[in-house]
Amino acid sequence: MDLVLEAADRHLLTPYVYPAGWPEGEPCRQLLSLFVITNLGALTLYLSFSTLSYYFIFDHELKKHPQFLENQVSREITYALRSLPWISVPTVALFFAEVRGYSKLYDNIEDSPYGWSGVFLSMLSFLFFTDMGIYWIHRGLHHRLFYKRFHKPHHLWKIATPFA
Secondary structure: OHHHHHHHHHHHHOOOOOOOOOOOOOHHHHHHHHHHHHHHHHHHHHHHHHHHHHHHOOOHHHHHOOOOOOOHHHHHHHHHHHHHHHHHHHHHHHHHHHHOOOOOOOOOHHHOOOHHHHHHHHHHHHHHHHHHHHHHHHHHOOOOOOHHHHHHHHHOOOOOOOOO
């Protein structure tokens, strides 16, 4: 992420997002940069893959289903785009910790004391942790304190498209 942050700072973000006078190591500048980069990347991935899935995989006959809502696709996209900045906050926090040196990421596998087996185990544990985290966050959003305000719109789509 260091390389991405440096390239984005140099070619894209300065002076459009923050003043050129801010030092590169400034935490506020790094957080703002990471937030912009993460959201632009997530937006690109979301729109690209959901559009491809919608046109090439999604069964358009489902749109004739009685529970398919009027203007559902545009409503799904709007809801997703409004949620994206909030969803990216934990990711930005992890990227910020990595950029500030609070991680065990290595540029080369040879630098890692665990070698290829460590990389493989790290990948498996990351996938397990992420999947488990998403499950528990989703389950927590069903709690009565959060459901109506934050999560209920997610369940409006009975016949979901790739944009949901």
